[in-house]
Amino acid sequence: MDRRKAVQRVALILGGSVLAAEIFIQTGCKGGGGERKIAVAPEQDFFTKNEIAFLNEVGETIIPRTDTPGAKDARVGEVIEILVRDCYSKSDQKIFRDGMKMIDKLSRVKYRADFLKLQPAQRTELLTGLDKEQREYHEMKKAEDPVHFFRMMRELVLLAFFTSEPGASKALRYVAVPGRFDPCMPYQPGEKAWAI
């Protein structure tokens, strides 16, 4: 194989904390020109109570409660509010808000009801469709094209959940002060991953 031809640019580096791996969140907080001001003063509500409830239910559909807590237990809606408010550019905020409305619109067209009124199976069906759509969109997307709103939602839910207390300590394992390093211990299937 000709290495010179095989050279690839990759952003995410596996393993090795010494290498500056780029953060997995690809949306928002990129600061690539355009508006870079905080859109809303922190004391104001960025999302309404209903919108946060909506985000919690979207989250729960993506990361449901099983034998471990789910996105609603982790109150991902409240975390996502802070992240979208402080970390997203104005244009990404608009994409995100429009996306929230789009989900309700699709829900009414398809099931004649708001998303919050749907059965879990209907929610899963709707969001699975959106997830398929965003993946197809991102395979074709040019660098300058905007990010798909459902990609934003899915990534924010994963981040908010797995860094939450229930997510990190129940769906994963978290030890604040390990105190020692065991470099090579047996792993049995079913044992959770370390939170960080």
Next chain:
Amino acid sequence: MADNTFDAIVVGSGISGGWAAKELTEKGLKTIMLERGMDVRHIIDYKSANLSPWQVPHRGMRTQKILDDYPVLKRDSYLNELNLEWWANEKDCPYVETKRFDWYRAYVVGGRSLLWGRHCYRHSDIDFEANAKQGIGVDWPIRYKDIEPWYTHVEKFTGIQGKKEQWPVFPDSDMLPAMAMNCVEEDFTKTLNTKYKGKRLITSGRTANLSQAHNGRNACQYRDKCVLGCPYGAYFSTQSATLPAAVATGNLTLRPFSIVTKIIYDEDSKKAKGVEVLDAKTNQTYEYFAKVVFLCASTLNSTWVLMNSATDVWPGGLGSSSNELGHNLMDHHFRCGAKGEAEGYEDKYYYGRRPMGGIYIPRFRNVLGDKRDYLRGFGYQGGASRQNWKRDVAELGIGEDLKNALSDPGPWGMGIGAFGEILPYHENKILLDKDKKDKWGLPVLNIDAEIKENEIKMRTDMMADAAEMLEVAGLKNVKTFDSGYGFGQGIHEMGTARMGRYPKTSVLNANNQVWDCNNVFVTDGACMTSGSCVNPSLTYMALTARAVDFAVSELKKGHL
């Protein structure tokens, strides 16, 4: 003694300044350490060190405000809301980039010793002899034997974990027991050390992390939160190590918020009398006097102080008579290498978070009989780990399967990235900008540097050699990467006040004395004559301790 008069002045409180202060005070000199930024007290001021992931307001994401406030720091991954106040305020402290230059500065007590990557390697004679042999720049005025005892001296105090190897071009340090490699790294090391026997070495990364309690400091607790400050004092910083030692002598005065604007030069005696300080909070100007001045303000800022000093005698500043002050800026170019996946270790995991990458591969290009179409070489840092939830599993879409998959540890991945030497090019330079001023009305630096053909050729090998070794070790899906490099991004700025054998071609002599003013010593990265490819901080420590020893003996002889 008047309260503005000391035996010695140290400018800067990072790795080099901390060492200067420790050595000077331990030799009995009343010393003032001047730091331009705020104080950061050991443990007490490590405000984020004990936060849980869910207590981090933005969970690792960067706010628009942070991106707006730190246009330079945002170019790499270091920018983090948890230690933001340790980085220089980029709006108050601007600089001019004639060419892109990433200048990552920490303007607080401790400087970048709080934030550094902690890898520690000795230079060897392949580094000290290279310029002379190849006709590049000027010859180092010292050889390995001159610095060897000082490496040992600083290592015994610092505490560096690692493994002795007796490898010909990679001198061993005086080390604490090595932190363990995980199973993938262990097998990688065994396989390659057999395959490349005598030609290449794979060893443990050597870092200033304590694998056992050392000199009153605690052993590492394997939290991997070093950059937030260590409440256990388990990595080397000014705060954990050199500052308490200097304070214990009773000879140290530490003055934060003290911007040294110039060295006060006395033309009659041809010596420095002291320094002028601008109080960063009150804007008042003060003078401090001493017999000897150690400039340890970080590579570019030490040179900035020189450029601002004695300009009535030398328009280019103190130490500029050779016309080399500000020139020969170097860094290490990096962010390229290879990564792959390790199969067959699905039943293995680890406990605890080791605070650095596991392996180091010393330079093997253009040494030990190897010859390439470029000069010098590179070393690799890297390691293996199991992926976490951030790997995502896009094809699992949403729901229970996704959650279950991400709750399990992912595949093993391993990556190695190279750090390459940059030659000392005269035209890679800094100068005082004519127009721009900082918050205090002081002139700012204009930086003009780039990598050239030698480094660009090297980067091809930095990727290809990495991929070859990962494949030889049996890793799958091996891919090379080049994430792009901005000069300065290695945070290993070196040069601009180089050591040399002659006053006509260098700024400093073999003992780090400014040729033009022999009671001023520059012992941080500014003094470097060439860059090697190994991480430089350990060499600054050793050169600083060596220069202090020389300075104090000269003082006793009445020479300074």
